[in-house]
Amino acid sequence: MHELSLMENTLAIVFEEARRHGSDRVTGLRMRVGSMSGVVPEALEFAFEALTEGTPAAGAKLYIERIPLACYCSACGNEFEPPPHSFECPVCKTPSMDIRKGRELEIISIEVP
Numbered sequence: 004m005h006e007l008s009l010m011e012n013t014l015a016i017v018f019e020e021a022r023r024h025g026s027d028r029v030t031g032l033r034m035r036v037g038s039m040s041g042v043v044p045e046a047l048e049f050a051f052e053a054l055t056e057g058t059p060a061a062g063a064k065l066y067i068e069r070i071p072l073a074c075y076c077s078a079c080g081n082e083f084e085p086p087p088h089s090f091e092c093p094v095c096k097t098p099s100m101d102i103r104k105g106r107e108l109e110i111i112s113i114e115v116p
């Protein structure tokens with residue numbers, strides 16, 4: 004479960020960022036997770052709960068914004084969310100692997116008291 008080490012790194016950034024803003028507590032964290040990021044949001048939530056226990060972020064809320072996969076079709080200019088196991092443009096049926104959204108894995112914001 005690489006979500007655990009990922010969240011460890013994320014929290015290190017979060018605490019550093021909170022300290023920079025003169026706060027020793029963190030009350031919330033917003034993240035953006037794409038469906039192609041290779042990260043399972045539920046596992047991330049679990050890791051967050053487990054890792055924040057007994058830390059300045061204990062009881063903090065994790066908000067995850069899920070970004071669906073979006074491909075761009077260069078043949079007709081359509082941006083679409085492909086069905087599972089397919090990268091075919093629903094308009095012109097041209098396969099497209101030009102992924103424009105869905106790989107996001109980032110911190111949006113940190114809430115401090």
Ligand SMILES: [Zn+2]
Nearest residue numbers: 076079092095
């Ligand atoms: Zn198309």
